[in-house]
Amino acid sequence: MLYFYLYILIVLISIPTIGLLSAKNKGIAVIISVVLLSTVSSILSINALSGNSTTIFLYGSIVTKTINLVIDPIAAWFILTINFTFITGAIYGSNYMKVYEQQTSKLSLHWISYIFTHSALIAVCVLQNTFVFLIAWEIMAVGAFFLVIFESNKSHTISAGINYLIQSHIAIILLTIGFVWVYAETGSFNFDAISEFAKTQSNLYSFILMIILFTGFGIKAGFVPLHTWLPHAHPAAPTHISAVMSGVIIKIGIYGIIRMIFLLQVNYLLVGYFILFISVITGIYGVMLAILQHNLKKLLAYHSVENIGIIGIGIGIGCIGMGYGNTLMSVLGFSGALLHTLNHSLFKSLLFFGAGNVYQSTHSLNIDRFGGLIKKMPHTAFLFLIASLAICGLPPFNGFVSEFIIYSGLLDGLQQTSFPYLLPFIISILGLALIGGLAMLCFTKAFGMIFLGSPRHEFEHEVEESHILKRIPMYLILALIVLIGIFPQWFINSLSLAVAQLTSIKTTVPKSINVNLIETIEIIGRNSIALILLSIFIYSIRNRIISKKQITHNTTWGCGYIAPTEKMQYTASSYIRAYRKLAEPLLSITKHKKNVQGIFPDKAKHETHSNDGIEEIIHWPIQRLRYFLDTFSLLQKGKLQLYILYGMIFILTLIIIPLTIYIYELFIHFLN
Amino acid sequence: MLSFILVILVSFVFTGVVIRTKSIASGRKGPGIMQPMKDIYRLFRKGAVYSETTSIIFQIAPTIYFSSVVMAIMVLPFGHTRGLISFNGDFIFFAYVLALGKFFSIIAALDTGSSFEGMGASREALFSMLVEPAFFILIGSLGILTGYTSFHEIFMTFHFSTYITYAIGVLVTFVLAMICMIENSRMPVDDPKTHLELTMIHEVMILDNSGFDLGLILQTTNLKFAMYGALIANLFMGNLVWYFTIPLFFMFQFLFAITVGILESFSARFRMSHNAQFILVLSSISLLVFFVILMIMNKF
Structure with missing residues (x-):
């Protein structure tokens, strides 16, 4: 109770303070208040993860009845993830927003929305009363809208923001329908009413309710085909907001889905296969489109869609495992999903921060314009490289650990089931392997084209390394990425209660499964350390040998041509040309081409734009409706x-x- | 430990045997089988030329490429003895650690800012992406058949009892051999002896490497050959005792090397645009293995 009042007090004090302070001090005030808010909620969360859940009853009103705030292990895991991302986002953002210091009132609105969104997210995790939950959800959605439209003088920012606002309200409508239905049947706003609904109503009704709620949360999470707001909103927002959105705001959709699965004890098999199916499509579709993007932030946004797919695969396996009563499978599935939620929020915010550094020093996000930035911005390049490796799921970093757990779940599923039920597993394995390969293609492109080679474009001003205050939060994230990579057992251990809570509906988690999982994970951690040490060892031998030899520097080999220019380099578009040719039948790509013709040719041109086919399909009926209404x-x-x-x-x-x-x-x- | 040492030993002569086979097949005298190792030793002692465009990535990439393959070799078992690294699902680690090395070799190629090397990098990234699913489905299916998910246990419990298991053995060997050829950029996907940069994959990526780094990369190729050879040999060695398996292992590696040599002598390289199709065929063969295994297991 004390913590609750303390939390409210901090919010109430910090909001007017931020408004009143001068533009320079706003950043510091935000950092302090976010850290304070995080400390309060993290203490309770850490308690919950070590076995002491907190429940707070508030009297509420006549409408809402008693409101209970519960910090159980599931909520705690998400709260900790949210807190970390918001702290790093605040530190990074306070420096990032230095450029906009003249716009004091806008900054106030921005930072106040930041605090609001943070507390609303925590509230969403904690509240167990559907009525108040929806209010918190609305505050979060609107707060995020204000955060996105910071640069509201740009027309595409506003249109992206409004697109987001409309879509998140469709989500809210769906959630409201679902919750009102539960209220109508049970007469209670409490979350327990949802499980009561599942017990009293027929299986079909529960499944329909599940689908309604899944769609509502799925819009927030960005499952295909509900993802269309995501690639617009992320590039339009300021960098730290993109990081926060991609890192945690879309994860709140995942939280919602997990919570609903936990409460609505419907036919787990059906739900599990459904989620698995959607997730594999989400993952492959997201990464397939990501590769084709020219805008760095849009590329990262599509990768969020892909990673939501991977998390979804984990959740799907978890559900199927529960359906079969196979505890090992459900433990693997849910552990993988929860760990990947944390992992993705780490490397994705690191990637966005990297993109932000690049943007602020070049004022461009077009991948085809960069090149050779590693020499100007070594820190950013290093951080971006590590994050790229992590997002591709390569050892020795954190992405590998969670993907490994999800793979193990799939392999277990393969062995436990027989023919028709086994096909989704083999397709998921195929999908996951394909996603891994495609992600590698995408991030070799992103990293290689931005940071390596020679510059492809003259920027009007000197490109410089970012400010140290921007790098500090990035190194913080890096530390955690490496830590999860080499000591994954600590994190799986702290996850075990949340997973136990999820799976204990039908069976209790036998100790041996957990121990087995942790042992395997520990071996992976040791191997990661061995890999790092081996590389360092061989590299030092190499340096020792090379230091005695004669080293010369010369131009790049060009088949005997000794004056290569930067125009002769491979560009991002040419790098993925072969892939584009392969994927063309599946995706909608528009090309504008002007060939070289005649003896004295004009300028030739070749442009490709990839369109989101699903977005076009969704837009079609809306556009028809608009044409119809236009006649009036x-x-x-x-x-x-x-x-x-x-x-x-x-x-x-x-x-x-x-x-x-x-x-x-x-x-x-x-x-x- | 045993497999680690044996694979390293085999890697010294593997490419030599391939080249010798090719020279005999084409009626040339050809170099001795230790010649590739002598070349590598010579490269180790040489100085190096670095492009002015390159950065630190270009310096560290060959090392990481090499150590990733060494790590992958540690996963391989040998008959009764486990690999240095062995746990449930270790083949996932095997595949991903190889991917790490590939990531670095690709970005090192992009680091030179050359149009040739970008071309090679692009192809390498695409082909290795396509080959990944085939490997996972293949080992996943063997996992269903044997009920285990680590290399050691899969190979220990995989027995040849009926005709259909022989069929599986043949298919698995074929897929593994082809994956090996693609990963090492050999025929029929890429021709290491071609003279035109525009048609190369792997060779064009390492145009700018020289001295110690180039030696390291060449030795990595040898190791990769021996690694896949060991994987195939393991498939047939089962749980025999060591005085059978060690000669058997060398025999299989030798046969594999000769097969590679013969394949390279009598087949032509595909058109670059047909490679993707060919690699996707491997995935479908893996799916075939998968369905055959389902049939054996009565899971239909």
Whole structure:
């Protein structure tokens, strides 16, 4: 209870303080308040993860009845993830926003929304009352909207923001429908009512409710085909906001899905296979489109879609495991999903911060314009490289650990099931392997084209390494990435209670499974250390040998041509050309081409744009509707006289229709 | 430990045997089988030329490429003895650690800022992406058949009893051999002896490497050959005792090397645009193995 009041107090104090401070000090105030808020919620979360869940009852109102705040292991895991990302985001953002210091009022709105979004996210994790949950959800959605539209003078920022706002409200409508349905059947806003609903209603109803809620949360998480807001909102937002959105705001959708699975004890097999199916498609589709992007932030946004797919595969396996009563499988699935949630928030925010550094020193996000930045920005390049390796799921970093656990779950599923039920597993393994390969193609492109080679474009000003305050949060994230990579057992251990909570509905987790998992994970950690040491060892031998030899520097080999220019390099588009040719039948790609012609040719040109096919499909009916409604626009001329005329016509019809009926009746009466 | 030492030993002569086979097949006298190792030793003693465009990535990449393959070799078992690294699902580690090395070799090629090397990098990234699913489905299916997920246990319990298991053995060997050829950029996907940069994959990526680094990369190729050879040999060695398995191991590696040599002598390289199709065929053969295994297991 004390912590609760403390939390509210910090929010109440920090919001006016941020508003009143000068632009320079706002950043510091935000960092302090985010750290304080995080400390309060983290203490309770760490307690929960070590076995002492906290429950707080608030009296609420006549409408809501008692509101209970519960910090159980599941919520705690998400709270810790959110807190870490928000702290690093605040530190990075306070420096990132230095450029906008003149716009004081906008900055106030921005940072206040930041605090609001943070507390609303925590509230969403903690609240167990559907009514208040929706309010917190709304605050979070609107807060995130204000965060996205910081650069509201740009038209595409506003349109991306509004697109996000509309889609997140569709999500809220769906959640409201679901929760109201539960309320109508059970008469309670408490989360327990949802499980009661599942017990009293037929299986079909529970499944429909699950689908409604899944769609609502799925929009937030960005499952294909509900992802279309994501690639617009991420590039439009300031960098630290992109990081926070991609890192944790979309994860709150995952939280919702996990929570609902936990509460709604429906047919786990059906739900599991459904989620697995959607997730594999999400993962492959996300990464397939990511490769084709020219805008760095958009590329990262599509990778978020891909990683949501990977997390979803984990959740799917978990559910299927519960359906079969196979504890090992469900433990593997849920552990993988929860760990990947944390992992993705780490490397994705690191990647976004890297993109932000590049953006602020070059004012561009077009991958084809960069090149050779590693010489100007060595720190950013190093951090971006590690994050790229981690997101590709390569050892010795954290991405490998969670993907390994998910693979193990899939392999276990292969052995436990028989023919028709086994196909989804082999397809998921195929999908996951393909996702890994495609991610490698994508990030070799991103890293190679941005940081390596020679510059492809003259920027108007000197490109410089980012400020140290931006690098500190990045190194913090890096430390955690490496830590999870080499000591994964600590994290799996702290996860075990959350996983136990999820799986204990039907069976209790036998100790041996957990011990087995942790042993395997420990071996992976040791191997990661061995890999790092081996590389360092061989590299030092190499340096020792090379230091005695004669080293010369010369131009790059060009088949005997000794004056290579930067124009001769491979570009991002040419690097993925072969892939594009392969993927062309599946995706919609538009090309603009002007060939070289004649003896004295003009400038030639070749442009490719990849479109999101699903977005086009979704937009089609909306556009039809707009065309239909456009036909009425001739009524709207903007002349006052006409509007008065419409009013007159309306009033006249109101009078004339009853009058004619009356006269008609009189007439009939007269005839009779 | 045993497999680690044996694979390293075999790697010294593997490419030599391949080259010798090729020279005999084409009626040339050819170099001795230790010639590739002598070349590598000579490279180790040489100085190096670095492109001015390159950065630290270009310096560290060959080392990481080499150590990733060494790590992967440690996973391999040998008959009764486990590999240095052995746990449930170790083949995932095997595949991903190899991918780490590939990541670095690709970005090192991009680091030179050359159009040739970018081309090679692009192809390498695409082909290795396509080959990944085939490997996972293959080992996953063997996992279903044997009920285990680590290399050692899979190979220990994989027995040749019926005709159908021989069929599986043949298919698995074929897929593994082809994966080996693709990963090492050999025929029929890439021709290491070609003279035109535009048609190369792996060779064009390492145009700018010289001295110690080039030696390291060449030795990595040898190791990779021996590694896949060991994987195939393991498939057939089962749980025999060591005085059978060690000669058997050398025999299989020798046969594999000769097969590679003969394949390279009598086949032509595919058109670059047909490579993707060919590699996807491997995935479908792996799926075939998968379905055959389902049939054996009565899981239909």
